[in-house]
Amino acid sequence: MDFKKAAQLASCISKNYAEDMFRLLTTYQSISASEAASRLNLHIRTVQDFLGELYEQDILSREEVYEGKRPYFRYTLIAERIVIDIDLVKFRKEGEIIHEEAGVKIREKKNSDARFTTSRSNDYISHVVIWQGEGRSRTERKINLSIPQGRFMFHLPFPTAQALTISEIMHKAGLDGAHMPEIADIIRVLIGFGVIEEVKFA
Numbered sequence: 001m002d003f004k005k006a007a008q009l010a011s012c013i014s015k016n017y018a019e020d021m022f023r024l025l026t027t028y029q030s031i032s033a034s035e036a037a038s039r040l041n042l043h044i045r046t047v048q049d050f051l052g053e054l055y056e057q058d059i060l061s062r063e064e065v066y067e068g069k070r071p072y073f074r075y076t077l078i079a080e081r082i083v084i085d086i087d088l089v090k091f092r093k094e095g096e097i098i099h100e101e102a103g104v105k106i107r108e109k110k111n112s113d114a115r116f117t118t119s120r121s122n123d124y125i126s127h128v129v130i131w132q133g134e135g136r137s138r139t140e141r142k143i144n145l146s147i148p149q150g151r152f153m154f155h156l157p158f159p160t161a162q163a164l165t166i167s168e169i170m171h172k173a174g175l176d177g178a179h180m181p182e183i184a185d186i187i188r189v190l191i192g193f194g195v196i197e198e199v200k201f202a
Helices: 003-013 018-027 033-040 044-056 089-095 147-154 166-173 177-192
Strands: 060-067 070-077 104-108 114-118 125-132 139-144 196-200
Touching: 003 044, 018 033, 018 044, 018 070, 033 044, 033 070, 044 060, 044 070, 125 147, 139 177, 147 166, 147 177, 166 177, 177 196
Parallel strands: none
Antiparallel strands: 060 070, 104 196, 114 125, 125 139
8 A cells, every 4th residue: 555545544534433434334235425424413525525535445335326316326335444554665765776876976065055063073964954935035944864864964075075976975974775765865855955966977
């Protein structure tokens, strides 16, 4: 199950009326939104949205029926269990993508207007302050770094220095491959804020 689908399902079943709705769905062979709404004293749109979400998640089936000339849906529970299964390993794998595979070195971007604050021990960066917006609407964004990230950023080449690969910077910082996911994450963030620049090499 992808994260977005899991989040939608979790949001749905966390509603304070969800338990009562599932009790109805397990009791009735099929039920309409208006029947469920009147039974639980809920607004019909609330129930329609809830049942529609469960249908999209393949927890319910539905059948269009007619009352006179007006069509409506009747819902039937088809799942016996709801399991939210999220593969967290894929996030680590995404973070293990190394930029040098695409022929890229990095360094601090010139005139980035970011402020680096060193730790008391003066051997890693504790946080980076970035200014966003312009004029009176300008706001300060502070990004706290983990110690491995801070050590990496401490050895990030200056704007006028020769750019280095991620592996070269990690080696200088005394970091091993186990830290790559969080290093890759902060690199992506700071590239997005214009603090780090990528320099192509052959």
